[in-house]
Amino acid sequence: MLRKYSTHRTHSDNMKLGGLTAFSSGMVNVISLIVFFAFTSNVTGHFAIFAQEIAKGNWYQATVVLLWILLFFLGSFTANMLIIHGNKYIGRYLAHATPLILETLCLLFVGIYLQNFYKETLQETEILVALMLFAMGLQNGLTASISNFSVKSTHLTGLLTDLGILFSMFTKERFRADKQLREKWQLLLCIMTCYVCGGIITGLLFYSISYSAFYIVCAVLCVIMLYDYYKLSVIKYMHKKQPLIRQHYIIKEASGEEKEPYKKKMVVD
Template sequence: MLKKNKERRSIKENLLLAATTASASGITNVASVIAFFAFTSNVTGHVAIFAEEVVKGHWHQVYIVLVWLLLFLFGAFLANYLISSIAKKGRYLSHAAPVFIEILVLSVIAIYGHYYYEETLRETECLVGGLLFCMGLQNSMVSTISGGVVKTTHVTGLFTDLGAELSQWLHPITPRSKVLKERLTLRFTVLGFYIIGGLVGGWFFLKYDFLAFFLVILILIFVVYYDMTRVITKLTIRKIKKPAYVVQEQN
């Protein structure tokens, strides 16, 4: 899922990446709505709230929403910056770096929320900001490594693309190409797993509160582990074969 760049990715790898990260986004968003009455997988609603609070002159709320927007933006910036900066050390490492950061931040949120959260306004504002940062990080990571093909933290653009592509698929003049079929499969995968993630996340949060975020962490660990085993195996094979090449060169 993470090892290959956008030019070499297969439809299977994009589908796996879409399914896992969309379910993670669904869990996060629904859990956040239940806990804080705030959406965290996208910032569309927050932009509207920002404008509303400016008009009403509620400057504290304006400041908080602005910080939330900037945290989502910073997450997106950081993911792409890390991928570009670490690319020389290997695609897998550079693509996995944002995932490790997201796992770390979500772990802090899950532990703090379960053991220490007292439902104060300041705590709520900080935890929502942390989740928005994670979702900006994840969305940018997924979009960057897939070349913009996969986006899994919001469904507004998904429905727009899905509507346009369904129109092409059903239109009597437009040919039903393999590429169009793959795009539709990808869109429905994202939508389906986002909904499944939301249902599972909502049930787990109502039953186990903030520990539900460990479901997201487990999904992200699977994303990292899926390619890690292949990378380690490949490096091990190289080390085993290297002495044989050295012997041949010496002979």
């Protein structure tokens, strides 16, 4: 899900990554809306608000919104910097996982702060929203970067545009028969459904579990990180200790249970 890059990724990799990250960003967005009255997983609205506040002469509010937008940008920038520069030093898996680790730490900090120290001042609100926007920027930057811009899981504007286009294309038989287009349609639907589900579940749960909802988001992010860690551990184990199991695994792969890029790599090994 995380360690594969660009065209080496399979449809299933993108579905898993898109679904899980969209679920977490849907949750984060609803929590921030309930607690802080601000959206944190998308910035399109913030641009409109920024312009409106300038027009009204509210320089303080306009500046706060501008900084929030910059924090989202910084998150995306940081994620891609880690991916393109970290690859060489810490390996691909860790370079791809580091933005998610940072995101988890940011959201964990927000959750713990809200539960134990939050006095509901405006300054605290502004800083915590900024942290959440940075976390969402990290997530969006990571998913977009490693999936060759196929997966963007924190907002639905572009996604709905693509879905609209695809739906219109599917009125023609030759587009319906196109496997790539069908896979893209599945991916977009999966992201949208997970995003909405994350939001609804949080909306339902928040009034009973309150700020603990942040721990659920962190748990989802940990699943993404540990999924690949587990897979890598299994591969390493099979390579080093168990040639028979390895052989069995290669046969399983050859029978089509694993996806193409990974299969090729294993057979060559």
